[in-house]
Amino acid sequence: MILFISDVHLAPQAPxxxxxxxxxxxxxxxxxxxxxxxxxxxxxxxGDDCLDQGNAGEDSFAADIVAALRALTRSGVGLSLLHGNRDFLLGDSFMAGCGARLLADPHVLSLPTWQFVLAHGDALCTDDRDYQAFRALARQDDWQSAFLAKPLHERRQAILALRQQSESAKRGKADFLMDVNPAATDDFLRAHGYATLIHGHTHRPARHDHIVDGIHVERWVMADWTDQAGECLCWDGETLTRELLT
Ligand SMILES: [Mn+2]
Structure with missing residues (x-):
């Protein structure tokens, strides 16, 4: 059995x-x-240096999460991650610490009985031009090395400022800007052999039916986690099922 989760948005402020x-x-x-x-x-x-001893600050939040993921992989469960728009700086040390594999976004997952394509989902929100411009910039090696060269506390400040900017920009944004673009999604499904798409990011959990070139393709959007509940998708080899986690 295979499980999928997305948009947990872990933070020390969300116990x-x-x-x-x-x-x-x-x-x-x-x-x-x-x-x-x-x-x-x-x-x-x-940046992964937030895991280094001495950098953790008063709490060891990130290190505790790594330890819990490590315990999972040590128990024999495979673990793979995609970057999201919030945690795209998760790097090799984090992956090694967890025993996880970083996958490119999108990732084609070919199982014996079904073909999936996994994505975070932000790349499909093409109507949000401002965000796509930032994404293109922030995914470049040059930008990342320059950012990671700054002191950790400066990076934390910069991320906070960016979040505040994006929160206030969101309030002025039309609803469709924050969802996937239908044409871009159809192109994506076509380019990935009409595989079942699983993604998160939009926080709009649903199962969509797309007809692309006359072919029926399912798109599963995963829920974000809240104080009420988390969610995983379970693939048992035959069907996908949503499970509520409390
Ligand atoms: Mn996201």
């Missing part, structure tokens, strides 16, 4: 979500062959 996530790792996730995390596991990620 209930953290508790639901840690329970999930120690419980439900243990019966899976593999867990796929489709981006935005963390609300923010300033």
């Amino acid at each position: 209930v979500v953290t508790r639901i996530f840690l329970d999930f790792l120690a419980g439900r996730a243990r019966s899976a062959e593999h867990l796929f995390i489709l981006g935005d596991l963390f609300e923010a990620w300033p």
Whole structure:
């Protein structure tokens, strides 16, 4: 059985979500062959050096999450992650610490009985030009090395400022800007062999039916996690099922 989760948005300020996530790792996730995390596991990620001793500050939040993921992979569960728009700086040290594999976004997942394509989902929100411009910039090696060269506290500040900007911009944004673009999505499904798409990012959980070139393609959008509940998708080899996690 394979499990998918997305948009957990872990943060020290969200203890209930953290508790639901840690329970999930120690419980439900243990019966899976593999867990796929489709981006935005963390609300923010300033760089893997936040895990270094001495940098953790007063709490060891990030290190505790790594330890819990490590315990999962040590128990024999495979773990793969995609970057989200919040945690695209998750790097090699984080992956090694967890025993996880970083996947390119999108990732084609070919299973014996079905073909999936996994994505965070932000790349399909092409109507939001401002965001796409930032995404293109921030995914460049030059930009990332320059950013990571700044002191950790400066990076944390910069991320906070960016979040505030984006929150206030969001309030003025039309609804469609924050969802996937239909034509871009159809092109994407066509380019990936009409595989079942699973993504998160939009926080609009649903199962959409697309007809592309006369072919029926399913698109599953995963929920973000809140203080009320988290969500995983379970593939048992035949069907996908949503499971509520509390
Ligand atoms: Mn996102």
